[in-house]
Amino acid sequence: MGKSVLKYAIAAIVFILVAYKSVYFKKLDEVKAEQSAKTFDAAKYAENFWTKKLTPGLHNAVDIDTLIPMLSSNPRQAFDKYSHALGIGNLRYFLIQGKGNVKAIGEDDITLSITRLPDQKIKIATLFIFGNAVRDASGMVNINDFNNTMDFNNVSAEINKIIRVKVLPVVKQLKVGDDVTFTSAIELNKAHLNLSQIEAIPVAVQTIH
Amino acid sequence: MQATTTTKDYKQQLAKLQPLIALFVLCAIISLLSDKFLTVTNVWNVMRQISVNICISTGMTLVVLMAGIDLSVGSILALGGAITAGLLKNGVEFSSFNLYMGFTILGACLAGILVGSVLGWFNGWTITRFKVPPFVATLAMLTIARGLTMLWTKGFPITGLERNFSYLGTGWFLGIPLPVWISGVVVIAAILVTNKTKIGRYIYAIGGNENAARLSGININRVKIAVYTIAGALAAVGGLIVTSRLDAAQPNAGVGYELDSIAAVVIGGTSLSGGRGTILGTVLGAVIIGVLNNGLVLLNVSPFWQQVVKGLVILAAVIIDKANNKGE
Numbered sequence: 001m002g003k004s005v006l007k008y009a010i011a012a013i014v015f016i017l018v019a020y021k022s023v024y025f026k027k028l029d030e031v032k033a034e035q036s037a038k039t040f041d042a043a044k045y046a047e048n049f050w051t052k053k054l055t056p057g058l059h060n061a062v063d064i065d066t067l068i069p070m071l072s073s074n075p076r077q078a079f080d081k082y083s084h085a086l087g088i089g090n091l092r093y094f095l096i097q098g099k100g101n102v103k104a105i106g107e108d109d110i111t112l113s114i115t116r117l118p119d120q121k122i123k124i125a126t127l128f129i130f131g132n133a134v135r136d137a138s139g140m141v142n143i144n145d146f147n148n149t150m151d152f153n154n155v156s157a158e159i160n161k162i163i164r165v166k167v168l169p170v171v172k173q174l175k176v177g178d179d180v181t182f183t184s185a186i187e188l189n190k191a192h193l194n195l196s197q198i199e200a201i202p203v204a205v206q207t208i209h
Numbered sequence: 210m211q212a213t214t215t216t217k218d219y220k221q222q223l224a225k226l227q228p229l230i231a232l233f234v235l236c237a238i239i240s241l242l243s244d245k246f247l248t249v250t251n252v253w254n255v256m257r258q259i260s261v262n263i264c265i266s267t268g269m270t271l272v273v274l275m276a277g278i279d280l281s282v283g284s285i286l287a288l289g290g291a292i293t294a295g296l297l298k299n300g301v302e303f304s305s306f307n308l309y310m311g312f313t314i315l316g317a318c319l320a321g322i323l324v325g326s327v328l329g330w331f332n333g334w335t336i337t338r339f340k341v342p343p344f345v346a347t348l349a350m351l352t353i354a355r356g357l358t359m360l361w362t363k364g365f366p367i368t369g370l371e372r373n374f375s376y377l378g379t380g381w382f383l384g385i386p387l388p389v390w391i392s393g394v395v396v397i398a399a400i401l402v403t404n405k406t407k408i409g410r411y412i413y414a415i416g417g418n419e420n421a422a423r424l425s426g427i428n429i430n431r432v433k434i435a436v437y438t439i440a441g442a443l444a445a446v447g448g449l450i451v452t453s454r455l456d457a458a459q460p461n462a463g464v465g466y467e468l469d470s471i472a473a474v475v476i477g478g479t480s481l482s483g484g485r486g487t488i489l490g491t492v493l494g495a496v497i498i499g500v501l502n503n504g505l506v507l508l509n510v511s512p513f514w515q516q517v518v519k520g521l522v523i524l525a526a527v528i529i530d531k532a533n534n535k536g537e
Contacts, residue, residue: 022316028302031309148369148456 040151046158050166053140058183058204064098065116071188071195079190084139086132090190093137096200097183099208102174109199110174112182122198124184124205126171129163132156133201137185160201167202179208224533228477228493235497239504246507253386257378257454259499260388261286263492264447265466266473267392267399268329268440270491273474274403274416275436276483277343281332282444282470283463284354285325289445291358293321294367294458297374314374322445328354329441333434351467358460367458378453388450395443399488408432416483472519473498476526497522 062082070078083092100112100122108127114120135141135156146152174180184200240247265282272279297317301310312320328350335346380387403409411432414422423429447466452458477494479486501522505515 018315018319022313022319024311024313026309026311028304028307028309031300031311150366150368 040147040154042151042154042158043161046155046162049138049141049155050159050162054134054138054203057138057140058095058097061095061097061183064096064114064120064122067094067096068114068117068120068195071193075190075193079188083188083190084136086136086143090192091187092190093133094186094188095134095137095139095183095203096186097181099179099181102176102178102180105174105176110171112180115179120195120198122184122186122200124171124182124200124202126168126202129160129168129201131160131187131201133185133187134159134163134203137187163202167205171202171205174205174207181206181208225478225490227529227533228490228497231476232493232497232500235500235504239500239507243504243507246504251503251507253389255496255499255503256389257386258503259495260386260392261447261450262466262469262473262495262498263392264395264443264450265470266477266491266495267395267488268443269467269470269474270477270479270486270488271399271403271412271436272343272440273471273479273481274412274483274486275433276416276419276481277336277433277436278347278471278481279329279332279437279440279444280344280347280467281328281350281354282440282447283466284351284358285328285441285444286448286451286463286466287458287460288328288354288358288361288448289321289325290448290452290462291361291367291458291460292324293317293449294370294452295361296320297370298367314371314377317374318377318449321449322442325445325448326438326442329438329444330434332441333437336437337430337433362458362460364460366460368456370452370456375453375456378450378455388454391446391450395446396488396492403488408435412436413484416480416485418484469498472523472526475523475530478530480530481527494526 067078067082070081079092083094085092099115101115102110103113103121104111106123106126109123109125112122112124114122132153141152141155143149143152146155182200182202183204184202186198186200188194188198236246245251265286269279269282294317296312297314300312302308303310332343332347332350335341335349336343376387377391378388382390403412411422411427414425414427415429415432419429444463448463451462455462473494474486474491475481475494476497477486477490477492479490498519501519502515505518510518
């Protein structure tokens with residue numbers, strides 16, 4: 001009898017100790033206030049990034065007239081000098097700028113020929129604005145600044161939203177024959193370099209009158 | 210007569226060593242083909258990866274020793290991990306009382322393991338109460354637990370967990386990765402249970418001959434429920450390691466883990482008809498599966514071929530096991 005009481009008493013003490021170390025209680029409204037203060041606002045971050053970092057730094061984008069010949073002659077140097085990427089894979093991102101002429105307008109992109117490299121074509125996306133090209137090509141967003149990858153990826157999603165709202169309306173007004181200046185983000189595969197099918201996410205496009 | 214007995218003993222000893230010999234041969238071949246295989250980093254990497262399978266397979270071994278099977282461990286792993294991550298991140302809200310119950314890492318882990326245990330208990334209960342074949346009962350649980358995981362996570366990964374939680378899956382203690390310690394503790398506990406306790410002897414007895422075990426006074430239903438409960442709890446422990454390593458609870462975590470686990474048990478020499486096998490054998494089986502997975506990746510073998518190779522290895526293990534026990 002005494003032994004079994006002792007057993008139950010020890011079990012109860014262990015249970016209470018474990019429970020005490022397992023849970024804690026707070027007022028719900030206080031927790032909610034804390035959480036909303038902590039929640040990462042990807043839209044606000046992206047807006048700040050766009051206006052305070054990316055747009056003022058667009059002049060640092062590599063000139064396509066420089067990049068394409070270097071990619072043809074010395075791809076390794078071109079990738080090392082001008083590309084950005086998060087991981088160690090072969091997909092790398094470039095922020096490029098240049099002048100071109102609108103050659104064709106498709107359902108989901110516009111084809112430009114580069115003014116100084118007439119044989120070089122580049123397709124500016126007008127419909128499918130997805131992925132991390134702009135965020136990564138900028139080289140200005142550091143993954144270590146984020147608590148988790150979801151926040152980091154949401155930044156891309158918000159940047160893409162900004163492009164849809166601010167940039168695509170300008171791109172969609174272009175007509176065949178227009179001369180334009182553009183800044184775009186492109187993705188190239190280091191191992192399988194293909195310069196004949198460059199697809200770009202537009203960051204800034206202006207018609208030259 | 211004497212010579213026949215000696216030859217039989219020799220064959221039995223050799224059969225016991227087969228998984229170990231297979232592991233050595235496998236390691237030798239892979240290390241010849243890849244200079245990255247026998248590096249310290251890779252060895253620890255393999256150990257980390259197999260620690261999840263060891264946890265699950267230990268529970269599976271107990272089940273298989275009773276001539277049962279548990280197909281739900283992968284789904285229970287996912288739910289255990291998701292419950293832990295969800296409670297750790299969001300706690301429980303009692304809006305009517307303006308009360309928030311938060312969970313510490315210990316509390317969230319215990320809750321995850323508790324949920325795994327309850328589902329395991331449910332497996333055992335349906336199998337013993339309604340005489341549902343273990344294959345069917347645990348197949349049903351596979352779907353139920355996966356559905357519950359989807360409901361709990363709403364189909365999205367639970368991310369942004371407390372930083373200290375990732376220590377469980379990525380941390381080190383005394384120069385050894387923490388998941389290896391966890392799986393080590395699980396294995397030692399299971400060895401003690403199978404070799405030194407009454408329930409361990411009952412498990413072998415039930416697997417060897419259920420009717421004889423019943424007639425000898427063993428409460429079969431109670432043992433079965435206990436074993437399925439342990440299997441569920443260990444699957445949830447695996448879920449904690451996976452969630453911690455990924456720093457996120459993925460709703461589709463653990464898909465196909467039951468197959469790797471059964472493979473480890475079978476390769477380790479546990480008989481699918483029950484009554485024969487050891488925890489250490491299963492550990493060897495899990496190491497073989499882990500080394501095989503790692504080796505095939507290092508050797509750049511296509512993922513599709515990897516599945517074919519793994520299937521063939523399992524088949525070979527069963528055929529060899531059958532050959533060893535011919536006439537028993």
